Amino acid sequence: MLKSALMEAVRSGAAEVVRFFNGSFTISNKEGINNLVTEADHASEKAIFSIIKKNFPDHQILSEETGEISQDSRYKWIIDPIDGTVNFAHGIPLNCVSIGIEHEGEMIMGAVYNPHINEMFFAEKGKGATLNDKPIRVSAQTQTAHACLVTGFPYTYINMQNGPLEIFERFIRRGIPVRRLGSAVFMNINWNHGTAQRVI
Numbered sequence: 001m002l003k004s005a006l007m008e009a010v011r012s013g014a015a016e017v018v019r020f021f022n023g024s025f026t027i028s029n030k031e032g033i034n035n036l037v038t039e040a041d042h043a044s045e046k047a048i049f050s051i052i053k054k055n056f057p058d059h060q061i062l063s064e065e066t067g068e069i070s071q072d073s074r075y076k077w078i079i080d081p082i083d084g085t086v087n088f089a090h091g092i093p094l095n096c097v098s099i100g101i102e103h104e105g106e107m108i109m110g111a112v113y114n115p116h117i118n119e120m121f122f123a124e125k126g127k128g129a130t131l132n133d134k135p136i137r138v139s140a141q142t143q144t145a146h147a148c149l150v151t152g153f154p155y156t157y158i159n160m161q162n163g164p165l166e167i168f169e170r171f172i173r174r175g176i177p178v179r180r181l182g183s184a185v186f187m188n189i190n191w192n193h194g195t196a197q198r199v200i
Contacts, residue, residue, distance in 0.1 A: 001055065002101065002109065003109065003124070005051060005052065005055040005056065006099060006109060006110075006111050007111060007120075007122070008055075009047075009048045009052055009099055010048075010099055010111045010112075010113045010120070011113065011115075012047040012048060012050070012051050013044040013045070013047050013048040013081050013099075014044070014096075014113050014114075014115040015047065015115070016040060016043040016046075016081075017040055017082055017088065017095065017096075017097060017115060018115050018116070019040075019043070020039065020043065021040075021088065021091070021093070021116070022091045025038050025039040025040050026038065026039045027039075036086055036089055037065060038085060038088065038089055040082060041064075041065055041081050041082045042081075044082055044097060045064075045065050045066060045079065045081040048079055048081060048097070049061065049063075049066075052077055056073075056075065058072070058073045059071065059073045059075045059076065060073050060075065060076040060077070061076070061077045062076055062077070062078045062079070063077075063079040063080075064079065064080045064081065065081060074103055074104045075101060075102065075103055076101070076102040077099060077100075077101055077102075078099065078100040078102065079098070080097070080098040080184075081097060082095055082097065083095060083096050083098045083112070083183050083184055083185045084096065084181075084182050084183030084184075084185070087181075087182040087183060092182065093114070093116035093117065094114070094181050094182060094183050095114070095116075095182075095183055096112050096114040096115075096119075096183065096185055097112070097113050097115075098110075098111075098112045098184075098185050099112075106125075107125065108124065108125045109122075109123070109124045109125065110122070110123050111123075112185050118132070119131060120133075121136075144171075145174070145176060147176070148177045148178075148179065149171060149176060149177065149178045149179070150179045150180075150181060151164070151178060151179070152180060152181070152182070152183075152184055153180070168180075
């Protein structure tokens with residue numbers, strides 16, 4: 001029942017993402033440059049909350065926009081209603097709904113869904129991960145020089161010493177392909193003929 005509720009919650013949030021995508025919606029700014037929150041973030045979060053409360057009204061929730069809803073439960077849902085909000089706000093379809101579930105402080109299950117390209121990632125502790133119900137694995141590539149790297153920058157980094165700009169430059173100068181996709185989820189997953197690669 002936990003998995004089915006998780007999948008329903010992810011899809012319900014994603015339906016709101018699709019409803020607002022490339023449409024008209026309000027945008028406001030949180031702390032930091034281009035740290036956006038949109039009307040769609042709130043709508044997605046509301047839809048996700050509705051599914052959780054319908055199935056598990058006593059579970060704790062930690063969500064990017066609302067914060068923490070503490071209750072007397074050993075379970076906690078951790079939610080980003082739109083991962084890649086800047087992409088979303090600019091009509092770039094590299095954004096998704098991301099939900100993880102903790103039990104007694106340990107991650108046991110999670111799902112990430114990009115409805116624009118219909119990619120559903122799911123993982124459960126001890127059972128591996130899937131992309132659209134097909135097993136995926138970590139890349140066997142061990143040499144950075146032969147990898148395609150994916151990264152992201154924090155919202156405040158301009159004046160950081162030896163920060164992401166300097167590290168980014170070192171990789172680029174070595175001729176290593178580096179992508180900045182604008183989504184933390186996409187930063188950790190790359191695709192190579194259907195095989196997920198964890199990029200470190």
